[in-house]
Amino acid sequence: MSDTKRIVTEFVYCLLLSGGKMSPPVLYYLPPSPPCRSILLLAKMLGLDFELKIVNILEGEQLKPDFVALNPQHCIPTMNDEGLVLWESRAILSYLVAAYGKSDELYPTDIRVRALVDQRLQFDLGTLYMRLTDYYFPTMFIGAPLDEGKRAKLSEAVGWLNTILEGRQFAAAEHFTIADLTLLVTISQLEAFDFELRPYKHIRQWLERCKDHMAPYDYEELNGSKAVLMGDMFKAKINQGGA
Numbered sequence: 001m002s003d004t005k006r007i008v009t010e011f012v013y014c015l016l017l018s019g020g021k022m023s024p025p026v027l028y029y030l031p032p033s034p035p036c037r038s039i040l041l042l043a044k045m046l047g048l049d050f051e052l053k054i055v056n057i058l059e060g061e062q063l064k065p066d067f068v069a070l071n072p073q074h075c076i077p078t079m080n081d082e083g084l085v086l087w088e089s090r091a092i093l094s095y096l097v098a099a100y101g102k103s104d105e106l107y108p109t110d111i112r113v114r115a116l117v118d119q120r121l122q123f124d125l126g127t128l129y130m131r132l133t134d135y136y137f138p139t140m141f142i143g144a145p146l147d148e149g150k151r152a153k154l155s156e157a158v159g160w161l162n163t164i165l166e167g168r169q170f171a172a173a174e175h176f177t178i179a180d181l182t183l184l185v186t187i188s189q190l191e192a193f194d195f196e197l198r199p200y201k202h203i204r205q206w207l208e209r210c211k212d213h214m215a216p217y218d219y220e221e222l223n224g225s226k227a228v229l230m231g232d233m234f235k236a237k238i239n240q241g242g243a
């Protein structure tokens, strides 16, 4: 085979392997951000190499005109896959499995299983993670006093997850899915904030199972250590008398 023919053949082969895409998707992110962590973990599982672009929200970089033009809601993670611009981490997770997954295992196509995965994703978005941010973030970022009412709402949601997990190995299917991934980021963050997980036996067992499952995918580097970093930021604020 001539050199030119070989180069063209290799190029076509690479193109087929990449689903016909000429360039990798771009991810705008910051490593400690919890929703960004779930995307980085999934990319590792899928063997997907993003073009990574840091947006330092602590310096207000998300408000720069170029970024607002891309995402008017100016939040991270934001992904741009050849003109498909997506934000909302759980929507990005679903897209990435469909676009780059070798199978549907992480986001099953069986409609009854997918319905449960979607329910868990939305429970995390609208209830569990939201209540985590409501309780911890005002103290962590602006030194506001801790609010016991918000803590009670968070405990209520953690209790619901504990009940969901009773008798199950994983959150939505017989195996690990993106529902476990997003819930893992939330619960490991709670753990790093020293939220008392002892009363929630099913969550504790599931948490260890998920950590073991994710260990080969740089779990500590991409999520565990970043959860601790945010936990330390919160504790430093408390010790400064910020709450």
Ligand SMILES: N[C@@H](CCC(=O)N[C@@H](CS)C(=O)NCC(=O)O)C(=O)O
Pocket (backbone or CB within 6 Å): 033, 034, 035, 057, 062, 073, 074, 075, 076, 077, 087, 088, 089, 090, 125
């Ligand atoms: N529900 C969104 C939450 C995104 C979000 O709140 N991102 C934060 C960082 S963790 C952010 O970008 N904050 C800066 C801003 O909104 O201007 C998701 O899951 O992607």
